[in-house]
Amino acid sequence: MATAPTKKTAAKPTTKAATKSAAAGRLGVPKTYKLYLGGKFPRSESGRSFAFADANGEFLANVSQASRKDARDSVQAARKAQGGWAKATAYNRGQVLYRIAEVLDGRRDQFVAELVATGSTARAAEAEVEAAIATWIFHAGFADKYSQVIGSTNPVAAPYFNFSLPEATGVVALVAPQQAGWSLRGIAAVVAPAIVSGNTVVLVASELNPLTAISFAEVLATSDVPGGVVNILTGFVEELAPGLAAHMDVNAIDLAGVEDTTLARDLEATGAENLKRVTRPRTFAPRHVGELNEIVRFTELKTVWHPIGV
Amino acid sequence: MATKPSSTSAAAQAAATQPAATKRPAPPKTTRGKAGPNRWDYAPALESTKILQLKDRYELFIDGAWVKPTSKQYFQTVSPSTLKPLAEVAQGSAKDVDKAVAAARRAFENDWSKRSGAERGRFLFRIARILQQRAREFAVLESLDGGKPIKESRDVDVPLAAAHFFYYAGWADKLEYAFPGQKVRPLGVAGQVIPWNFPLMMLAWKVAPALAAGNTVVLKPAETTPLTALLFCEVLEQAGLPAGVVNIVTGDGTTGAAVVGHPDVDKVAFTGSTAVGKQIARAVAGTDKKVTLELGGKAANIVFDDAPLDQAVEGIVNGIYFNQGHVCCAGSRLFVQESAYDAVISKLKRRMETLRIGDPLDKNTDVGAINSKAQLERITTLVNAGVEEGAEIWQPACDLPKKGYFFRPTIFTGVSQSHRIAQEEIFGPVLSVLTFRTPAEAIEKANNTPYGLSAGVWTDKGSRILSMVSKLKAGVVWANTFNRFDPASPFGGYQESGYGREGGLQGLAPYLHIEKA
Numbered sequence: 066m067a068t069a070p071t072k073k074t075a076a077k078p079t080t081k082a083a084t085k086s087a088a089a090g091r092l093g094v095p096k097t098y099k100l101y102l103g104g105k106f107p108r109s110e111s112g113r114s115f116a117f118a119d120a121n122g123e124f125l126a127n128v129s130q131a132s133r134k135d136a137r138d139s140v141q142a143a144r145k146a147q148g149g150w151a152k153a154t155a156y157n158r159g160q161v162l163y164r165i166a167e168v169l170d171g172r173r174d175q176f177v178a179e180l181v182a183t184g185s186t187a188r189a190a191e192a193e194v195e196a197a198i199a200t201w202i203f204h205a206g207f208a209d210k211y212s213q214v215i216g217s218t219n220p221v222a223a224p225y226f227n228f229s230l231p232e233a234t235g236v237v238a239l240v241a242p243q244q245a246g247w248s249l250r251g252i253a254a255v256v257a258p259a260i261v262s263g264n265t266v267v268l269v270a271s272e273l274n275p276l277t278a279i280s281f282a283e284v285l286a287t288s289d290v291p292g293g294v295v296n297i298l299t300g301f302v303e304e305l306a307p308g309l310a311a312h313m314d315v316n317a318i319d320l321a322g323v324e325d326t327t328l329a330r331d332l333e334a335t336g337a338e339n340l341k342r343v344t345r346p347r348t349f350a351p352r353h354v355g356e357l358n359e360i361v362r363f364t365e366l367k368t369v370w371h372p373i374g375v
Numbered sequence: 376m377a378t379k380p381s382s383t384s385a386a387a388q389a390a391a392t393q394p395a396a397t398k399r400p401a402p403p404k405t406t407r408g409k410a411g412p413n414r415w416d417y418a419p420a421l422e423s424t425k426i427l428q429l430k431d432r433y434e435l436f437i438d439g440a441w442v443k444p445t446s447k448q449y450f451q452t453v454s455p456s457t458l459k460p461l462a463e464v465a466q467g468s469a470k471d472v473d474k475a476v477a478a479a480r481r482a483f484e485n486d487w488s489k490r491s492g493a494e495r496g497r498f499l500f501r502i503a504r505i506l507q508q509r510a511r512e513f514a515v516l517e518s519l520d521g522g523k524p525i526k527e528s529r530d531v532d533v534p535l536a537a538a539h540f541f542y543y544a545g546w547a548d549k550l551e552y553a554f555p556g557q558k559v560r561p562l563g564v565a566g567q568v569i570p571w572n573f574p575l576m577m578l579a580w581k582v583a584p585a586l587a588a589g590n591t592v593v594l595k596p597a598e599t600t601p602l603t604a605l606l607f608c609e610v611l612e613q614a615g616l617p618a619g620v621v622n623i624v625t626g627d628g629t630t631g632a633a634v635v636g637h638p639d640v641d642k643v644a645f646t647g648s649t650a651v652g653k654q655i656a657r658a659v660a661g662t663d664k665k666v667t668l669e670l671g672g673k674a675a676n677i678v679f680d681d682a683p684l685d686q687a688v689e690g691i692v693n694g695i696y697f698n699q700g701h702v703c704c705a706g707s708r709l710f711v712q713e714s715a716y717d718a719v720i721s722k723l724k725r726r727m728e729t730l731r732i733g734d735p736l737d738k739n740t741d742v743g744a745i746n747s748k749a750q751l752e753r754i755t756t757l758v759n760a761g762v763e764e765g766a767e768i769w770q771p772a773c774d775l776p777k778k779g780y781f782f783r784p785t786i787f788t789g790v791s792q793s794h795r796i797a798q799e800e801i802f803g804p805v806l807s808v809l810t811f812r813t814p815a816e817a818i819e820k821a822n823n824t825p826y827g828l829s830a831g832v833w834t835d836k837g838s839r840i841l842s843m844v845s846k847l848k849a850g851v852v853w854a855n856t857f858n859r860f861d862p863a864s865p866f867g868g869y870q871e872s873g874y875g876r877e878g879g880l881q882g883l884a885p886y887l888h889i890e891k892a
Contacts, residue, residue, distance in 0.1 A: 219879055229879065357557065358889055366850065
């Protein structure tokens, strides 16, 4: 997908697949979709890939099929990046998130075309890109505010100064929503509230549309997000999520897109081994942009006491 | 020491049926301090137990009435300081839990959720006041049943329990101010399981926010310390709380599991060990239950060489010997900066020689009885492991009462990070001392644990406090103090110390559905 198709052709997905350039007569240069891990784009260490078809069943691209080893490597990359990301000022994290929105906005046409190629209507694709941008902006603006909303100074009945403030939980594993029409905005819906507070994440991309997740990784890679803060794996939830749920260096897991209830239960139970903070599977409302609770659930409240004396 | 409390009729009767007193585990071999000039003897100053009117036998408190257990089984609760039985307590079964949950559900649907916040608050205010009025009774019973020194139950446990009800009473009609821009509603029935280290206080921490938020409650007190929860039912009766709003089901671990696993429980709140916390997290997997877990800890108490050392020593002692070290947030790992090591250790040992260990009902007692034989065995096992792994043990020269479960306050020096006594929660009066040179080293060692409940920092330098505070992985950090609690101050852990907070505005959240308005 070297050149983005024009809106006109994008509106008729049946004519051409996105990998084939719409520009007449030109032989396109299709992209290799790889993983996004530690700020780099490696192939799966397993060497596996699977063919991904467009809405019409035509071949679109070979997608890297991440392995459990890739998942472990991602956790390592996320852990390595976590201290620095959490230490960045809230203002700085807000700037970085806003930059994501900017870069995404600049690539609207590319994403619309890609969403259309994977089955969306042009109108829905445009709305989805817009919603994704709105989600990133919402969270960018929350970076230096949520702790004022949920933190507190506490009037204890003794001469102590006592305050509570939220901190990032640590490394969070995310299973992207598998809702139709949520391949791009679904990533924003789960990644933005987790990283805004200083967590780093490993995202298992939606199986419905892994391509968009990797194209979105290109946005991350070009918008000042430090490597390792967001890691994206394409592949299968059933293969990747159990390892992440069991990983002792993952502090929390968001099961947003786990549709199989038995698997969701097992993942939650597995996560109990190191008392992961678990967010259960859920469906996002059509108007969802962001919600304070989505941020709060991946923070830890720290309370500090100090005597007041002379 | 070991003065007998004036026995109630229940105790006297039950004494005859008490199984042969169990043997205490052998104490570890140790280096003992010598009773120096600092050791003062006090005449015994016993708190009378006459204020108590215990029943011989307690039934379950379900739907506002005392109900016999379907199992028809009872177990004895014993005073750990005298080994005398205090009363018989009902063994609640899954059927009893079912009844209690059904009562709580009815009370939720038909009564409690229909009342205004102001009215719920009034009930909580009443409860707070009655607890204050009957404070002495509760304090004596808490010390008798659990073994903690009367000065602690009198000055800490009971006042804090009353204060907790007072604090949340005021929230009941102000929930819309607690979560601006969001809609809140109660969850329904809360199933709560509490530990034996702060029986009444933990009850207050659980019940007060649950009721303020509009939920009803089924609570299971700890097996070894059920009595204050049962006495609390009298408070509920005096306060006129509608039937079924709070149900108390006594029993053992199986009863607790039935509460947690009941399909009609919407909210689970548990305080106790990390191992059980994990079981609960597994048990609720795949359900819609909201969960709060307040679990174990292995807190680092970090002393820099510029700290006010005398205050720090008081903080260290309070940190680990308060409540016999039966405190999840106890400062059980002491990190001393190398340059201050000799001074801190000598001051600490001198201070420990003055600790008075003995009858929990004696007002002079600093360290009371270990809560149960099982706990005494666990402490002994871990202390023996410390000796075997090569750490150096020291205990003050104090006499222990001949009867009852007691353990000398203990210090281990020469502890390394990998020792069991530096990694595992002992939940007893045992301090492991480690050293560090730089703040970075202190942080690295302090955070080297799967727990993350609390931590302490002692230094005169403000900027260093804030830097340490921001790097310590702990839900509560005490700077130049330790083991302070307040209803307005959120409490709870990071990592394997659990999740959710109790206390403060944030302590309401686990009892509410919160969504964007």
